[in-house]
Amino acid sequence: MEGITTRQQFTLNKILNEETISLDDLHKQLEISERTILREISSINKFLRKYHLSIYYDNNSSLIVSGNKEKIQELKESLSSVPLQWLINREQRQIIIACELLVNKEPVKASYYSNKFNVVLGSISLDLDGIAKWAVSKKLCLIRNRNIGIIIEGSEWNKRNALIDLIFKYRPYEELLAFLYEQKFDQNIKLLFNMIFGENITDLGRKILASVDLSQFDLNDIKYLKLFIQMLLAIKKEENKDEIHLPDKLKKDTMMLRDYKKIQNFNKILKENNVNLIEDELIYMWFNLTDYKSLFNKDDGSSYIDYEVISKEIIQGISSKINVSIENDKQLIKDLSQHFRRTFNALNLGLKVINPLTNEIEQHYSELFNVVNNVSRLVFSRYNLKIPKEEVGYITLHIDVALQRKQSLLKKLNVLIVCPSGIGSARILESKIKFIFPDIGNISIKALHHIDKYIEDREYDLILFTVPIKLAPEIKKVIVVSPFMIKEDIEKINEFILNLKVTNETNNDELIDMQLSTVTDNEYETANTIIKNLQVETTKANTIENLVDFVVDDIKNLGLIKDKEVLRNAILKREEKGNIVVQGTNVALLHTRIQELTVPFVGVYHVKEPIISQGIGFSKESVNTFLVMIARNEESNYILQFLGRISIALIENKEFIENLKSSNLIDIRKQLINIGNDEGELK
Missing domain, CATH: 3.40.50.2300 (Response regulator)
Incomplete structure (x- = not known):
């Protein structure tokens, strides 16, 4: 449309077609200042003069187009000839491109996106640069080949987690829910789903969900929306013959579970709608329906994580920082323990923690949010997990409830x-x-x-x-x-x-x-002993079992443990749970806690031939450097913080990772000393 920019067309289209839209609504959707929007409206009004129309505020402070009804209808028809994808902003365009690439089985050319979005190839190239950086953060790789085209490569598990992440990033989750429930919704959301999955599949998915009984599953709105997306993706992938494939043992174990039979009613409805999914896809959706409990909640006593201990550690750390004692709040300990069980499961699988209120929580509880973040990073890092802001937000709310409970009791x-x-x-x-x-x-x-x-x-x-x-x-x-x-x-x-x-x-x-009493000489001596006992070794071990044998022998020779088998079994039991790899680094963390140890141990072990190890979800990675950290069940807060800082460096500090891979005993020992000396606030 001549005489008006793409953004102005988008703005005018919104005002014409939305029943009520305010300046603030446009500010949120366009992500530009209200002053800029007012300038755009001024330009649009100049354009509208030839239609004898104008934009003004009504009594409810909503923006509306005023003038002859026939002229307004003529304008609508003129705008409707402009494809909606031409009117979206750059960030929305990047998300749609990334989503399409995640779903596509075959490469596509950049010119396809240039024509689709009506922008020059240079703009698409910049979009792809941003997508490439984002893909790396999701353990994926954007491949760009002038002759073949563009495609995202990586594990199907990581692709699907990344897709859900992008969709939730596209618009606020309450707007996504409005689209799912067919309430008043932003047409850009319809555009997103139609461009990723197609209109027919999207409508079919909504129809199936409306007809299936899911009352036996404990579904909140977020899980229901995720199920909708997963189902659309499964149908699309089945259409493309590009389904997910899960490990055989996992499938066998899952199909033997009594609760898994609950999915059969869902499968029946799918078949009635001519959707025939392989068992792997059904299991994948069932995991979401059940919070992935079957992967972690086994009744064999094999869980390596004591969630109550984690809760108490975090509560104690936060109490000491804010000078309010909430360590004895049994309700808080119980609530956090239950919450952490779900969170650790999700993070170990590489799933996105969704918290719609994260920004509001961080803004409203800024100081408490920072304290929770610092303390939680120390604890989560010991399990090779990087805590996301969304999870910090949830913990902050739990702590705030406990503080209000205590304040109420005091008042x-x-x-x-x-x-x-x-x-x-x-x-x-x-x-x-x-x-x-x-x-x-x-x-x-x-x-x-x-x-x-x-x-x-x-x-x-x-x-x-x-x-x-x-x-x-x-x-x-x-x-x-x-x-x-x-x-x-x-x-x-x-x-x-x-x-x-x-x-x-x-x-x-x-x-x-009393809790913050000066660190004792014994604690300082323990830290010094950890550094003194540091081992940096190279071994010919070609399996995890052989490597663990080598490590346990080292620890035995240092006189730190009497029974090697107890330690060996503890390390292997932790390794069986997966997620020991710091993804994309070829470095892994082997750790456990065992009371029989006389003093905590840290060691770095290089293997001559890489060992394939399990990372987040079901991904595999070649590892040539292993950081080994063994602590006792009962450890002082100072020592736990010292070990926690080492874990954080492993997850967040690229220089530390590179030094572990290439430096000698003396250099790594110096780094550990620096970590031990850094007792200030975490950055």
């Missing part, structure tokens, strides 16, 4: 009123107390007999008598007041509440001080 006092003059007088006094003192919560009324029992009862923070009573001097929580609550009584109670708060805060600080 509201339990009070007992002892009033011999009758229940009527006591009720009047109760009403006055509730009105005057917001820090007082529950109020009980008792008679004078058995008063000794009430005084000794720790349930009451304060006891108010309306008659004089003789008590031992050490009893401070009893105050004699008038039934009419005179000024002097109010002052006495206010003073009591203030002193009680100060005492509670002092007790909390003392508790924190």
Whole structure:
């Protein structure tokens, strides 16, 4: 359309076709400032003069096009001839291109995208540069060949996880849900799904979901949306003969599970709609329906992770940073333990943690968010996991609930009123107390007999008598007041509440001080011993089992353990769970915790021939360098932080990884000393 830019066409199209759209709506969709949008609208209004139309605000602050209805309809028809994909912004175009490449079986030429989106090849080339960098972060590779075309290569598991990540990034999840439930939705979302899967498959997927009974599965909206995407992808892949293939043992074990039969009703509906999926695709969707529990929740006692211990470590670390003791909050420990079980499962499989409120949480709880991030990184890294912001957001909310719970307990006092003059007088006094003192919560009324029992009862923070009573001097929580609550009584109670708060805060600080007591000489000596015992070796081991034998012999020769088999079994049991590889580095982390160790151990082992090891999900990678870290079950906070910083360096510090692969004993020992000396805040 001449006389108007692509972005202006997009803006005009939105205003014409949306029932209500505000300046803020356009700001969010276009990702430009409101001032820029106003300039664009001014330019559009100049263009609209030839139609005798104009854009203005209605009484509800919505933008509308005003003028002759026939002219508005003429304008709509003119704009409808412009393909919607020509009007989307650059980021949306990149997401659609990346999604198509993830789904495509065959390479496509750059000119295809140039024509499709009505942009020059140079713009597509820049888009592909951005997609290439993004692909590396997802353990994928964008291949660009002038003769053959463009394709994304990598494991099917990683491709599918990346696709879901992109779709959730395209628009806010509530808008994606509106599209799924066929409510009022952004037409750009329809464009996304139609360009990735095709309109027929998208409509078929919605029809199947509407007809299948999923009540036996615990599905929230996010899991329901993920299932919709996975089903569309499965149908598309089946159409292209490009299905996912899972390990044979995994399929066999899954199909033997009693709960797996629940998927058969779903499969029946699929077949009724002429969708015939292979077993691998059904298992893949079933994993999402059941939170992947079957992969991790085996009842054989083989789990290498104690989620309660992890929860306590994180809570203790956060308590020490914020100077509030919440270590004894049983509800918090329970909630985090359950949450971490799901999170670790998801991260070990390379799945995206979806938290729609991440940005709001980070903004609203900025200081607490940073504390949670720093503490959690130390703990998660010991399990070769990099904690995403979305997970930090969830933990922050759990901690905030616990803090509010503690604050509520500290603010509201339990009070007992002892009033011999009758229940009527006591009720009047109760009403006055509730009105005057917001820090007082529950109020009980008792008679004078058995008063000794009430005084000794720790349930009451304060006891108010309306008659004089003789008590031992050490009893401070009893105050004699008038039934009419005179000024002097109010002052006495206010003073009591203030002193009680100060005492509670002092007790909390003392508790924190005890936890944050100066690092002992023994802890420093333990860290020095870890560095002194550092092993940097090269071995001919060609399997994980042979490598572990070599490592265990080293540890035995250092005199750190008596029973080699106990340590060997512990390391191998952890390795069987997978995700030991730092992906894309050819480096892996072998670690476990075992109480029989006399002191923690760190070693670096190079193998002459790479060993194929399991990474995130079901990916495999050749590994030639192994960092080995063994700790005891009961370890001091200082030592756990020291080992945690080493783990973080392994995941986040490329220079440290390269040094592990190529440096000698002296250089690596120097790096460990630097890590030990760095006791400041994590960056």
